[in-house]
Amino acid sequence: MLVLVLGFARQSATAQHEAVSGARTVDWDALKPQIQTALGKDWQECYPDHRRISIVDTSDLTGDGIPAALVDYCQMGAYTDTLTLILLENGKPVAARFRDEHGNAVDPEFLEGASVINGEATILLPLEHAIARISYQMNANDSDCWVEKCEGKAYVLNASSKTFDFEPEVSSPLIQSECRKIRRENACPHRSGTPQKH
16 A cells, blocks of 8 residues: 655745744734635635634745745545645734736645545645645555655745735746655665665
């Protein structure tokens, strides 16, 4: 049976978070009622028994010393949760805004979770002032395992518009880098004990 190494996204995010010092401490638990309000229709559209406010990760994505929060707010199914990015503006939680490569407002679906074969990850990248959405797929061979497909999008802060924008030429190398980490974390040895290379 394939055994996925879970937690790679959080480990990666934690390492980057530690590299960015000076971010002030925020009591996100105390802000949960306001976060729920900031979620608006996204909160309302989640089934009531699937709703929750859980702080997955925090990091200074804007470079101003004020951390943002990656928030898990809805359990989608057997293994996938829906996440969103919450920023603080004048001490008040607000949902981050995103734009596509044409400057149009978009609502990216940030997911987290893994089954035996499929995986979803959302990763904060403070050094790049970005958030990445990754989808990956493991092979289905019991004798060994590796990530045979990995793709995603990264949204990078646009300081002038205060939005996180998708720019393909910026996103592509960030996603390739994160996919390399995912492949390393999910590499399983052959039955003989020799690591599989891909």
